[in-house]
Amino acid sequence: MTRAILAGPDRDGLGTALEVQGIDVTRVEGVLTAPVLDDAGVADADLFVLTDLDEATAISVVKDRNPDVRVVVYSHDSLPNFARGQTDLAMDPDLFGVDMVAEELA
Numbered sequence: 488m489t490r491a492i493l494a495g496p497d498r499d500g501l502g503t504a505l506e507v508q509g510i511d512v513t514r515v516e517g518v519l520t521a522p523v524l525d526d527a528g529v530a531d532a533d534l535f536v537l538t539d540l541d542e543a544t545a546i547s548v549v550k551d552r553n554p555d556v557r558v559v560v561y562s563h564d565s566l567p568n569f570a571r572g573q574t575d576l577a578m579d580p581d582l583f584g585v586d587m588v589a590e591e592l593a
Contacts, residue, residue: 488510489509489534489593492529493536494545499585501536501538504585505536505593508589508593513527519542535549538560546574547570550573562580563581
């Protein structure tokens with residue numbers, strides 16, 4: 488089973504759409520420190536989905552803990568330059584609906 492961490496608010500319902508596709512989703516919000524990400528199971532995650540780009544520094548922590556994790560940004564905001572090299576996929580919710588994104592990630 489695919490394991491995902493959904494980090495940040497889920498206003499669009501992406502977490503539910505991922506679950507419908509059979510993905511096991513762990514949700515985390517707030518400040519994404521290394522201990523928070525460790526507790527969420529980042530070492531065993533297949534996907535790290537970030538919706539709050541104020542927490543973009545978490546991408547480097549996630550990749551440090553799990554170099555094989557696929558990093559997906561799903562946000563209306565612009566991805567900071569420092570995080571682009573470690574992000575596998577960045578999508579704007581205005582252009583890509585949750586059902587389509589979930590199906591693609593599954």
